[in-house]
Amino acid sequence: xxxxxxxxxxxxxxxxxxxxxxxxxxxxxxxxxxxxxxxxxxxxxxxxxxxxxxxxxxxxxxxxxxxxxxxxxxxxxxxxxxxxxxxxxxxxxxxxxxxxxxxxxxxxxxxxxxxxxxxxxxxxxxxxxxxxxxxxxxxxxxxxxxxxxxxxxxxxxxxxxxxxxxxxxxxxxxxxxxxxxxxxxxxxxxxxxxxxxxxxxxxxxxxxxxxxxxxxxxxxxxxxxxxxxxxxxxxxxxxxxxxxxxxxxxxxxxxxxxxxxxxxxxxxxxxxxxxxxxxxxxxxxxxxxxxxxxx
Amino acid sequence: xxxxxxxxxxxxxxxxxxxxxxxxxxxxxxxxxxxxxxxxxxxxxxxxxxxxxxxxxxxxxxxxxxxxxxxxxxxxxxxxxxxxxxxxxxxxxxxxxxxxxxxxxxxxxxxxxxxxxxxxxxxxxxxxxxxxxxxxxxxxxxxxxxxxxxxxxxxxxxxxxxxxxxxxxxxxxxxxxxxxxxxxxxxxxxxxxxxxxxxxxxxxxxxxxxxxxxxxxxxxxxxxxxxxxxxxxxxxxxxxxxxxxxxxxxxxxxxxxxxxxxxxxxxxxxxxxxxxxxxxxxxxxxxxxxxxxxx
Numbered sequence: 001x002x003x004x005x006x007x008x009x010x011x012x013x014x015x016x017x018x019x020x021x022x023x024x025x026x027x028x029x030x031x032x033x034x035x036x037x038x039x040x041x042x043x044x045x046x047x048x049x050x051x052x053x054x055x056x057x058x059x060x061x062x063x064x065x066x067x068x069x070x071x072x073x074x075x076x077x078x079x080x081x082x083x084x085x086x087x088x089x090x091x092x093x094x095x096x097x098x099x100x101x102x103x104x105x106x107x108x109x110x111x112x113x114x115x116x117x118x119x120x121x122x123x124x125x126x127x128x129x130x131x132x133x134x135x136x137x138x139x140x141x142x143x144x145x146x147x148x149x150x151x152x153x154x155x156x157x158x159x160x161x162x163x164x165x166x167x168x169x170x171x172x173x174x175x176x177x178x179x180x181x182x183x184x185x186x187x188x189x190x191x192x193x194x195x196x197x198x199x200x201x202x203x204x205x206x207x208x209x210x211x212x213x214x215x216x217x218x219x220x221x222x223x224x225x226x227x228x229x230x231x232x233x234x235x236x237x238x239x240x241x242x243x244x245x246x247x248x249x250x251x252x253x254x255x256x257x258x259x260x261x262x263x264x265x266x267x268x269x270x271x272x273x274x275x276x277x278x279x280x281x282x283x284x285x286x287x288x289x290x291x292x293x294x295x
Numbered sequence: 296x297x298x299x300x301x302x303x304x305x306x307x308x309x310x311x312x313x314x315x316x317x318x319x320x321x322x323x324x325x326x327x328x329x330x331x332x333x334x335x336x337x338x339x340x341x342x343x344x345x346x347x348x349x350x351x352x353x354x355x356x357x358x359x360x361x362x363x364x365x366x367x368x369x370x371x372x373x374x375x376x377x378x379x380x381x382x383x384x385x386x387x388x389x390x391x392x393x394x395x396x397x398x399x400x401x402x403x404x405x406x407x408x409x410x411x412x413x414x415x416x417x418x419x420x421x422x423x424x425x426x427x428x429x430x431x432x433x434x435x436x437x438x439x440x441x442x443x444x445x446x447x448x449x450x451x452x453x454x455x456x457x458x459x460x461x462x463x464x465x466x467x468x469x470x471x472x473x474x475x476x477x478x479x480x481x482x483x484x485x486x487x488x489x490x491x492x493x494x495x496x497x498x499x500x501x502x503x504x505x506x507x508x509x510x511x512x513x514x515x516x517x518x519x520x521x522x523x524x525x526x527x528x529x530x531x532x533x534x535x536x537x538x539x540x541x542x543x544x545x546x547x548x549x550x551x552x553x554x555x556x557x558x559x560x561x562x563x564x565x566x567x568x569x570x571x572x573x574x575x576x577x578x579x580x581x582x583x584x585x586x587x588x589x590x
Contacts, residue, residue, distance in 0.1 A: 014309050071473050077576050084535070084568075096423075096531070099527075099531045103528070105378075118384055123587075125391060126583065127399075130581060136474055145587060178366050178509075178510065181370060220515070224519030229527060231428070232394075278376070280374065280375060281372050288418060288422050291421065292437075294439075295443050
C-alpha cells in the first residue's frame, strides 16, 4: 500500500500541523494579554503575568520617550485645584431623594409619538453623555443622530430583516421565551415613529497625529457608562427612550452611516415622546435590600 | 525501531486527538452562540447563524412551555398604560441645559476627604442605579457598600499589591505611558480615605426557584449603564467619585466580600467629598461637533 511506504511523511505532516496550530493560538493569546484587551476572560480585567518585564520607574519621565512612546495626553499636563462647592447635608439628602424619584419614573418605551422634539434638547443630551469618564480619558464615542425619514426607513429595513432571523433562529428558545412577557418581536415601528434615533458607536482605537494607534482602554465599559448619562439626561428633559441592541446589524449600519472600521455599533436609542396609548410591562424593580450588601 | 513497528497506533492516536480537539472547540462555539453569549466577537452582538431552526410562533405561547422552558418574567405579565407627564418645550430646553452644566462640572477625583457622608444619600444613590434598564429586565447587579475601616484596609492591601504588578509588568509601556499625565500609580490612598467604597458586581447569571439558570443577557453593558446612573446620582447629590477598574483583583475581592462565583467585580467607586487640596488634571473635553454626526 502507498500508505505503508509514505507513512513517515504523513506522521511528520500531522505533527507539524498540530504544532503550528497550538503555537498560533498561544501567540494570539499572548498578544491580546499584552495589550490588556483579552476579552476571553469572563473574569473582568484578569491578565496573566506576561514574560515581559517593564522597568517603569514613575520618576523617570524620559524612559518611555527614549523608546519613542509618547503618551496620548500631553506629558506636561498640568494639575489644577478642583473647583468644588459643598452642598449642605440636609439639602444633599433631599436632592438625592428627588433624583431617585425622578429616575424611578423612567421606563423603557417601545411606542413613540411622531411629535417633533427641539433639536437643542437632543444636542444638550449628547453633550451630557460626552461628560462621562473614560479609560485614560480617551472619550471613545461617536454619536450618530438620525432625523432624516429616509435614513430612518433604511435603518428600519436593515434591522427588521436581521431581527427576524434573530428571533426565529439565532437567539434560541430560552432567550426568546424570556422576552415573550415583554412582547417584543422583529417589527420595530419606533425606528420610523420616533423623531430621533441616536446610534452610539464605540471607537476601539483611534489614530494620533503621527499615525500611531491610540489605544482605547475599556472602551466598551466607557461607552456604556456614557449611555447611562445619556439616559439620565433624556429622563431629566422629559423625554423617553429604549436601550436597544440590534443583534448582527452593526456592519450594515456602520456602512450606511459611513463610520470607519475602528468603530463598532454599541447601542441604538430612539428618543422622543411616548405614544398617547403607550403601554409598558407592569414590571417590578428590586428593592434596595435585594441589590445592596453592606460591610 | 519500536516506532517502525507501532506507527499505525501512533498515527491513529494523533488523528483521534486532533478530531476530538476540533470537535470540542466547535461544540463549545455552538453552545455559546445558542445562548447568545459569544463574547469572542469584537463586533458587538454578532452571532453566526446556527443550524438549529426554532419555530417560534409569537402567537403560540404554549410552545416553549411544552419544552419545559419557562420565561424568567411571568408569562401573563400585564401591560399597563404608561404614566407620562409632558414637560413644555421651553422648560425642557432649560432643564436639558441645566443638567448638562451640572454634569460638566463632574470630575474624576483621586484625593478624598475623610469627612463622613450621611448613609441615606448613599442608599438613594444606589437605589437610583437600580432603576437602570437591563437585558430582559434581569437587573444583574449587586452593590457592595463598604464603610468599615478594617475592610477598607484589607481591600487596599489587596489592590495595591496587584496594582504594583500591573504597573510594573502587566500593563506594558504604552498603557502606563498613556496614564502618566494622569499621575496614577499603585498607591491608592482613596481606598482608606473615602468614607465609602461601592464595589459593583455583575451577575453573569442567577438561579430561579426551580434551580434552573436564569440567563443575564448583556449583563456587562447593563451594569455599566447602571454605573452611569450611579455617577449621575453622585454628582447630583454633590459628592465625588472615581471610576476604577482594579485589574486582576476580582477573585480576591469577591472572596473577601463573600460574593458567589456567578458574580464578577465590574468596578470600584470610592464616594465622598474631595480633599481640600484636591487637584485634577487640566483636561479638555471634546466639543459637540467632535462627537456628533448628523443624518
